[in-house]
Amino acid sequence: MNTNEAELAVVVRDLEKRFGKFVAVSSVSFEVARGEIFGFLGSNGAGKSTVIRMLVGLLTPTSGSGRVAGFDVGTEAENIKKHIGYMSQKFSLYDDLTVEENINLYSGIYRIDRAKKKQRKEWVLEMAGLRDHRHSRTSILSAGWKQRLALGCAVLHEPEIIFLDEPTSGVDPISRRQFWDLINDLAGKGVTVFVTTHYMDEAEYCDRLGLMDRGELIAVGTPGSVKADLMKDDILDVHCQRPQDAIADIEQLASVKDVALFGRGLHVVVENAEVAIAEIRKSLESKSFVIERIEVIPPTLEDVFVSLIEARDKAMDVRKVAG
């Protein structure tokens, strides 16, 4: 990656945020290059929103440093706000205003030139597919429409970087797809996109990913490198008859870490594929399950993240027991 600071949209070093005694974000460091789509993954409460709120200047970090668009997150929050667009997790436009009134409000707040105002408004209406609803109250719009309108208002002033906090939660799959098309369009124009999500399929659309768990950033990389480098275990795809009954047998095997139903078959997480395949075959055949096939498959992002988080869980349990 290019380490030239000017090329970086976001640089974060040892960022930490405490609320009283509670550590929401602990020692997070990463970088986002200009023009990149950077995905931030993690379960609810992992600290994703807290990080994003520090980056957009809504929260002051307890310690550590961060720069967004070249400005310090601790001391130059108001400068950051001029250069970014932000879409908060909850829909936060005004329900009692019409689509057009919401756009007009933000176009006034961002002081968009008179000459450009109309063109930007039409662009947002077009982009969000709300041309025919410009005079409708925002309250009657579907979740997908609301999200696209919110995105439109957040990029009215053509910011360099946009921060989207779970923009697609609660939105139907087709709208999610459309929303990601918009994100890709923006990125294609050179806008840096920082997006949080807990949908694994969306993570695949990102140029790079960060995974957060309990306030810590536990993995960063491209989807490919995350899958290739961070997955120490192998994944076996096991197809046999009565897979739901086979789970109990496979779970007990020494070489098996985890088993889950996956479609018509089973995904089995193992440390060593060769040893495990032999063991599984032996066990299933002895119980006279008919095996269709057992093969090593590349892990999905979900597999990787689940195994990373489970490894952390185990490490913590050990620490607790030792303590």
Place this chain on the structure above:
Amino acid sequence: MMKPIRVWAIARKEVVHILRDPRSLMMAIAIPMLLLVLFGYALTLDVDNVPMVVWDQSQSQTSREFISRFDGSRYFSIRQYARDYHEVERSIDTGKALVALIIPTDFGSDIKSGRAAPVQLIVDGGDSNTATIAMGYADFVALNYSQDVAIREIARSGGPKLHPPLDMRPRVWFNAELVSKNYIIPGLIAVIMMVIAALLTSLTVAREWERGTMEQLIATPVKGSELILGKLLPYFALGMLDVLLAVLMGEFLFEVPLRGSVGLLFGMAAVFLVGALSLGMFISIMTRSQLLASQLAMVLTFLPSFLLSGFMYSIANMPPPIQIMTHLIPARYFVVLLKGIYLKGVGLEVLGLNAVLLAVFAVVMVALANFKFRKKLE
């Protein structure tokens, strides 16, 4: 530097909020009117037509003449003639009469023979204010009657034609008819506007925090001062409309004379509104909760303005520590200003200090609201 385009954008959206919420718009306009009517009519401090029961044991021409002095005044109205002490008692107990006049059997003969005639007056002290005033009236009637009897006696016994040595001629200024509504209405406008203005703005910032719209707003380059001013403007217009309606009601419904400058009245109302609206805004900013903000706005404005502004109860009669406290009640200055403009027709040459203090209140509240508004989530 504040950018007018941002202030305008915020103000316009607030106007839409207000217009699209007919219930709160109704409240903003109807409640002050309702309060003014309720308090304007109910809060009369005048003691007129005190109900009276009379037990005339004398049944003489003299006693009837004495009683007619009471009945003829506008202060008393005789509701019942009792035949015994029981009836007097019941009349007072049931509240039918507040005052009982008991004339003994020898009243007529006593007066005729020049002896002092005792007369008993029983007063229901349950409402001490009314009781005191009624006693004063009764004293006055009795004194007048004694004087007349004395002068007549002297004249009849061939003495010189006497005149009372003193002839006081009171003249009441500013409120010649001594009608309490004339000073209650101007004060009431001040108190009601204090409460309504603070309530109006107490919800505006808190609502945005509760609905999550504030998070989006403060992630933009909008400045706190632009946001506050943009939010104040529509409510200021609404507040001035309330003042206008209140003044019109004073003029046409209550017929309170407005002797001073109308321009000064609205000018001072504008200064007062800026302060009161900013107080509500400040509360809203501090609490971030609509329920808490509206309750706090109510508690901080209603009772203090009602009791300590001098609108009903004279500040000069309060204990010194309370008198000092009243200086913290902004409605106090507005009450003085409104009463001065309404009743005395005076201008800034007399009211200057109060106008300055009102302006200080406005400046302090605007500064506090701006100072306390943070574009942060914590």
